[in-house]
Amino acid sequence: xxxxxxxxxxxxxxxxxxxxxxxxxxxxxxxxxxxxxxxxxxxxxxxxxxxxxxxxxxxxxxxxxxxxxxxxxxxxxxxxxxxxxxxxxxxxxxxxxxxxxxxxxxxxxxxxxxxxxxxxxxxxxxxxxxxxxxxxxxxxxxxxxxxxxxxxxxxxxxxxxxxxxxxxxxxxxxxxx
Numbered sequence: 001x002x003x004x005x006x007x008x009x010x011x012x013x014x015x016x017x018x019x020x021x022x023x024x025x026x027x028x029x030x031x032x033x034x035x036x037x038x039x040x041x042x043x044x045x046x047x048x049x050x051x052x053x054x055x056x057x058x059x060x061x062x063x064x065x066x067x068x069x070x071x072x073x074x075x076x077x078x079x080x081x082x083x084x085x086x087x088x089x090x091x092x093x094x095x096x097x098x099x100x101x102x103x104x105x106x107x108x109x110x111x112x113x114x115x116x117x118x119x120x121x122x123x124x125x126x127x128x129x130x131x132x133x134x135x136x137x138x139x140x141x142x143x144x145x146x147x148x149x150x151x152x153x154x155x156x157x158x159x160x161x162x163x164x165x166x167x168x169x170x171x172x173x174x175x176x177x
Contacts, residue, residue: 002166004069007043008034008158012066012136015039017153019056022146024106027099027139034061045157049083049117052144053152059085061153062141065160071132076163077124079109083155084117085144092145094153096120099139102130106141117156 008015015034034042038050042063052059061081067074077098085094092115097106109122120142124131132138138160144153 001075001163004067004162004164006065006067006160006162008039008063008065009036009043010065012064013039014064015042016062017050017052017060019054019059020143022058022143023095023108024058024060024097024141024143027104042155042158045082047156049154049156051152051154053150055150057151058143058146059151059153060141060143061155061158062139063158065138065140067132067136067138067160067162069162069164071129071136073164073167074128074132074162075125075165077128077131077138078161078163079122079124079138079140080119080157080159080161081121081140081142081155082117082119082157083142083153084112084114085151085153086115087145087151089145091151093143094118094120095143096122097141097143098122098124098131099141100130101133102127117154
């Protein structure tokens with residue numbers, strides 16, 4: 001087995017922000033693009049973060065990762081985000097989701113309610129093809145508080161670890177004809 005790690009700023013990656021119901025209901029719910037600088041910030045596990053805030057509920061950061069391994073070779077997906085939510089009513093929820101193309105729904109993963117950055121993950125260890133579209137895209141999303149007050153979502157880091165079976169590249173140059 002081999003692994004490859006993808007970040008929001010990896011080639012083919014993209015990101016959006018906005019707000020939606022809790023849990024979110026569709027894939028294209030958030031269509032305001034994150035800047036290249038925001039994607040760079042979310043790709044470095046350091047003290048910097050991207051914040052989306054306002055009076056709406058359920059603020060989200062949605063990231064598209066481009067997986068370059070053949071879908072049939074992928075045996076596991078590990079989606080990781082680090083951050084926190086914040087709300088005036090004390091709600092600090094921060095939940096990770098991954099999009100399932102077969103069921104057309106977000107699958108919830110880890111969540112926390114701490115007021116400081118924590119890591120949340122979602123692991124897919126079977127049926128990984130349900131989460132990779134025909135172009136190789138995997139969509140991850142983190143959502144903050146859904147209370148009726150001023151809310152924010154604060155994302156420090158995001159990544160997708162792909163475990164796959166690598167193809168042998170044996171050399172046959174030693175065979176003489």
